[in-house]
Amino acid sequence: MDQVTRRTQVLRNHLLCRTTPDPSLGPFAPNHCLNYSPPDLVEPSSFNPTDMRLLLDGHNVADRDWLFGLMTQSRLFNPQQRGAKVFVSPDYNQSMEQQREATMKRVFYLLEKGVYQGWLTETGPEAQFRRFALNEVIGIYDHSLAIKLGVHFFLCLIEFDFGRFKRVGTEYSFLFLPLHLLVAENRGGAIQFFGTKSHHEKWLRDTENYExxxxxxxxxxxxxxxxxxxxxxxxxxxxxxxxxxxxxxxxxxxxxxxxxxxxxxxxxxxxxxxxxxxxxxxxxxxxxxxxxxxxxxxxxxxxxxxxxxxxxxxxxxxxxxxxxxxxxxxxxxxxxxxxxxxxxxxAIEDPVQRFAAFLAPLTVGRVNIAVAAIYSSKTSLAIAIRYSLTRRAFSVTPNGPEVLLLDYPSHQRRLLPLLAKTYAMSFAGNDLKKIYVKRTPESNKMIHVFSSAFKATFTWHNMRTLQECREACGGQGLKTENRVGHLKGEYDVQSTFEGDNNILMQQVSKALHGEYIAAKKRSRPFKGLGLEHMNSPCPIIPSQLTSSDLRSSQFQTDAFCLRERDLLNRFATEVLKHQAQGQSKEHAFNLSYELAEDLGRAFSQRTILQMFIEAEATVPSGSLKDILSLLRSMYALIFFEEDAAFLRYGYLSTDNADAVRKEVTKLCSELRPHALALVNSFGIPDSFLGPIAFNWIDANAWSSVQQ
Ligand SMILES: Cc1cc2nc3c(=O)[nH]c(=O)nc-3n(C[C@H](O)[C@H](O)[C@H](O)COP(=O)(O)OP(=O)(O)OC[C@H]3O[C@@H](n4cnc5c(N)ncnc54)[C@H](O)[C@@H]3O)c2cc1C
Missing domain, CATH: 2.40.110.10 (Butyryl-CoA Dehydrogenase, subunit A, domain 2)
Known part of the structure; x- marks a missing residue:
């Protein structure tokens, strides 16, 4: 059969959707064509993804599923059939005006279904966790919808928190303050002004009802x-x-x-x-x-x-x-x-402290944004990893089968460390929510520092994850319906609003500096922000690290603490040097920006690691714990690779850096068999992912076009 006839036959078969093989077609017969093989059939799960999901979501799993269900049931959420599956996602091809109106209709639909019930009028921990959970689910569907609700409910959350702070009095010595105020403690007593109870009730009720x-x-x-x-x-x-x-x-x-x-x-x-x-x-x-x-x-x-x-x-x-x-x-x-x-x-004389007090209630926005970023990373990783378990490219032997993308070590190295970081940040996000929900005047400083550090770290991580996932999906990553590429535009703003990430990280390093100065000046031990490790002798890193050293949580903690301690010392010394040369404290901070940035990251990564270790400790021995241990090691070791400070300041020898690289490769291959179960554990329903996460051949077949 000549070339033209064969091509015509193939096309004819496609057009007729012929499924029975035609032997005359030789290698072009359908049974030689690519078949979609669901990874769920061949990728075993050594642990129970439902248990893992409980750990990851941390709270209100039934409420989350209820809301996923509400959204999939309504045509307002734009269900679209692709192959045998239906996906829900806003129609981003609509004009700006249409998108805004569609968002508003969704807001009212969810109002009607009682989703926001108690968001403002109930204030206990249960209500706050429920609000966080539902907000996270809404963000998985669409960032605009979550933000539209956020700016609305913010009005009253802030109003409420201002009232709350008024009643209890607070310590305002942490926000956007110069050095001397960062180390000061201002315990205002109960600040007594006008009664605002009826005033609060009016706004809370009317806002919750969208009047x-x-x-x-x-x-x-x-x-x-x-x-x-x-x-x-x-x-x-x-x-x-x-x-x-x-x-x-x-x-x-x-x-x-x-x-x-x-x-x-x-x-x-x-x-x-x-x-x-x-x-x-x-x-x-x-x-x-x-x-x-x-x-x-x-x-x-x-x-x-x-x-x-x-x-x-x-x-x-x-x-x-x-x-x-x-x-x-x-x-x-x-x-x-x-x-x-x-x-x-x-009652607060100092205008700078008064200003800090005004901004104190704004932390809730940062907590929301930090956790939302992680759910966006989960969505993109679920799509990219599922695709990489069904997409093949090139053979490594003549006439051999093409290789699954995720079987390429380089593809594992691109996606699996991001997966491990997403797990780590998920646990840290849960802790942040807990700390926020249980907030007291005494914990305000910690909440400010943690929420600033995590908001910046998680949202930067999300953007990096989205870009890597987009590229990992090749051209398919650029199709809006496949989500990963489009989410970049939707989530980019997270690094700017509710506090620009760079500014927030400056706040973090300034707060750490404040703790340092306070401890040194008053010769008192470090207390709070997890800096207690500064009171212990400096950890010593063995010159020849073995695989089991590298995987031990003690070693990982020691190495992260060593880096943080050293960077804090260096930062304080450099600031002091600039001050001694006649610079103001603020300018001394600006001039020391490199160390400030390194320190902010080191603090954030160490805190997240500790929160991961604490989450791991709650899990009994078994397959779930084993996989968490692999993820935790990946989370820690990848920073030894990525952060030049480990080599620049000699926390790791070059031999050890070499050992780290080999260990990361080993961890990639050990995590590879669990990749599907790890993304299934995110608990995101299929309809909230994109067509390439499932049978993408079917979704793109001619019959789908006709649908
Ligand atoms: C889509 C969107 C929605 C928003 N929604 C709201 C809203 O509802 N309500 C609201 O009030 N605001 C909102 N904002 C505003 C947002 O909070 C601000 O954009 C943000 O605070 C940053 O301010 P800016 O844009 O003026 O940037 P700038 O403050 O001008 O910063 C620009 C750059 O300069 C850098 N920079 C600034 N100062 C320093 C410094 N001291 N040292 C080193 N670098 C520095 C920053 O890191 C940043 O990269 C929204 C913004 C966007 C884009």
Whole structure:
């Protein structure tokens, strides 16, 4: 048969969907074509993925499954048939306007189904864990939907937390503070101002029911990370008992405000408060920006931020205020208040500490973002690893079968360390939530430092994971329906909002520096932030590490602690050196940025490792524990490879670095047989993954096109 006839036959068979082999076709007969073979049939699981999922999700598994079910049942979630499977995902091909409206319809559908019940009106740990869990599931479906809810509920969570802080008093000595304040302890007693209970109840109820649609207006065109520099100005009119909010210049316009462009009726606006000509610093006010019919209120102008590289289901907007009057009660007054006759009242004298107190309740946003990043990594790894267990490329022997992607050692090396990190961060994320839910005034500093470190670390990890997964899926990674590529645009913003990652990591290293100075100056042991290891003798790393050394949690902890201790010493010394040369503390920090960054990462990685070890310790001996031990070793060893500090400062000899590399390769091959079970343990339903995670031949067959 000549070439042309054979091609014609093949095409004819494709078009007719012929499945019976035609012997005359020789090697082009369908039984010589690629077949999809479900990896689930051939990849055994040595442990129970359901048990692993319980450990990973940590809480509210039934609630999560309930919500997955709600979303798959509704056409609003855009179910699409691909081959024999149905996938749910927003239609990102819609216009920005359509995406926003679709997001809003989903918000109301979930409201109707009772998803947000108790998100604001119930406050115990159970309610908070439920809210975290449901938020995580929503983020797996669509980041825009999660953020749209986040900016709305934030309005009241912050309102609530301001009230809460007011009632209990707190330690405000940690946020965005210069050095001397980082080491200071300010235990304000119960701060007594105006009663706000009825005020809280009104906002909480109306927001939970979506009668009030909230947004959060902090950032301005001219100031983002530097919140203290914002230029919106509020004054007080004692004749009417009202505050008057103004946007004095173009750079003071509120910018990026999620929900403001279309839907929000109310905002928390952050503004400088000027009382009797004296600037009292940044304060927050609840302000109505639209009426119930969606008309923009008088003296307010709103414009759209326009199309973005992702997150187009969220209507980010810009706001200008022109003599906008709000009642005196609309000042969030937990930290400071203004009396009817216009006197400024605050129990916190220092404006810098007062500012820190205002920002203290914002940690909830960072906790949410950190854990959401990990669920995005899980989604992309589940897709890329499932694909790599069905996709073949090249043979290693003449006429031999093509090799599965995940059987290439290089492919294992690309994906499996990211999988191990995702597991580690999952456990650390659970701990962060626990610490947050049980927060007390005493734990505020720890929450601030952990949430900053984890938010930056997890979201950076997520972006790296998404890129690697995208590439690991080849061209298929670029198809929106396969999710991994598209998620990059959707999640990129995580490294910028709720605190730019670089700025957050600066905060972390400054906080560690503060602990260091306090311990040295007062000759007292380190206590808190996991720095107690600094009180013990310096760990010694053997010059010739064996495989069992490298896999021991004690050695891994020692090596991570050694690095953190040394970097903290070096950082403190360098800051001191710059100060001795006449630099201000702030500038000394800036000049020491390399060590600050190394230290921030070292702290974060050590904390995550310890949380992983604690999670592992809760599991009885057996296959689950064994696999966790492999993952933990991979998590630790990969940083010996990636962080140049281990060699630069000699924590590892070059021989040991060589041993690490070999061990990572061994760990890859040991983890390879468990890869499918490890991603199945994420508990993400098939319909929330993409077609390439399953029978991608079927999903792309001509018959599918006709569907
Ligand atoms: C999609 C989206 C949604 C958002 N939603 C909201 C919202 O609902 N409400 C709201 O109030 N805000 C929102 N924001 C704003 C967001 O919080 C800010 O973008 C963020 O705080 C960063 O501020 P910026 O963009 O002005 O960047 P800048 O502060 O100008 O930072 C730019 C760069 O400079 C670096 N940099 C800044 N200062 C330093 C320093 N001291 N040392 C070293 N490097 C530095 C940063 O690391 C960063 O890389 C949103 C933003 C986006 C993109």
């Amino acid at each position: 009030v649609k909230g947004c959060f207006a902090m950032t301005e065109l001219g100031h983002g990370s530097n919140v203290r520099g914002i230029e919106t100005v509020t004054t007080y009119d004692s004749n009417t008992g009202e505050f008057i909010i103004n946007t004095p210049c173009e750079s003071a316009q509120k910018y990026w405000i999620g929900g403001a462009a279309k839907h929000a009726t109310h905002t928390i606006v952050f503004s400088q408060l000027s009382i009797n000509g004296k600037n009292q610093g940044v304060h927050a006010f609840i302000t109505q920006i639209r009426d119930a019919d969606g008309n923009v209120c008088p003296n307010i102008r709103i414009a759209d931020c326009g199309h973005k590289i992702g997150l187009n289901g969220v209507d980010n907007g810009r706001i200008w205020f022109n003599n906008v009057r709000v009642p005196r009660e609309n000042l969030l007054n937990s930290v400071a208040d203004v009396s009817q006759d216009g006197q400024y009242l605050s």
